[in-house]
Amino acid sequence: MTDAEQKPAHDEVVFHRVARSGQVPDGYVRRFYVGELECAVARLHGKAYATSNYCTHLDCLLSSGKLIDDGIKCSCHGSVFDLDTGDPIYPPATEPIQVYPVREEDGEVYVGVSQADIEAGGPRRRRLRRD
Numbered sequence: 001m002t003d004a005e006q007k008p009a010h011d012e013v014v015f016h017r018v019a020r021s022g023q024v025p026d027g028y029v030r031r032f033y034v035g036e037l038e039c040a041v042a043r044l045h046g047k048a049y050a051t052s053n054y055c056t057h058l059d060c061l062l063s064s065g066k067l068i069d070d071g072i073k074c075s076c077h078g079s080v081f082d083l084d085t086g087d088p089i090y091p092p093a094t095e096p097i098q099v100y101p102v103r104e105e106d107g108e109v110y111v112g113v114s115q116a117d118i119e120a121g122g123p124r125r126r127r128l129r130r131d
């Protein structure tokens with residue numbers, strides 16, 4: 001098997017380019033996709049972060065929220081999550097959001113996810129439950 005034919009392990013993190021750095025200005029959060037995985041990419045105090053785009057309270061999109069000093073605030077009911085750890089730091093959410101490693105190189109933003117992350121973060125969970 002050649003290198004080109006080798007697939008990463010199911011839980012191996014691979015960095016994927018998701019945006020140009022300029023598409024995520026400081027103080028903003030935007031939605032991007034890695035395959036089926038929907039993520040929120042934010043920049044706060046110059047540093048880029050990537051998280052799941054779904055609030056763990058009732059699945060609102062975190063890319064519709066806003067950044068505050070403590071982290072990312074969900075626009076629906078005001079939960080705040082730490083961008084480094086994903087931990088909920090303000091209710092009503094009690095469960096952490098998934099966070100992904102981010103690299104920036106040559107003006108491009110790369111998000112590190114595994115195939116397992118992509119499968120877990122696919123189309124909106126609530127929609128899946130209804131189908």
Ligand code: FES
Nearest residue numbers: 055057058074077
């Ligand atoms: S859905 Fe995010 S706080 Fe309720």
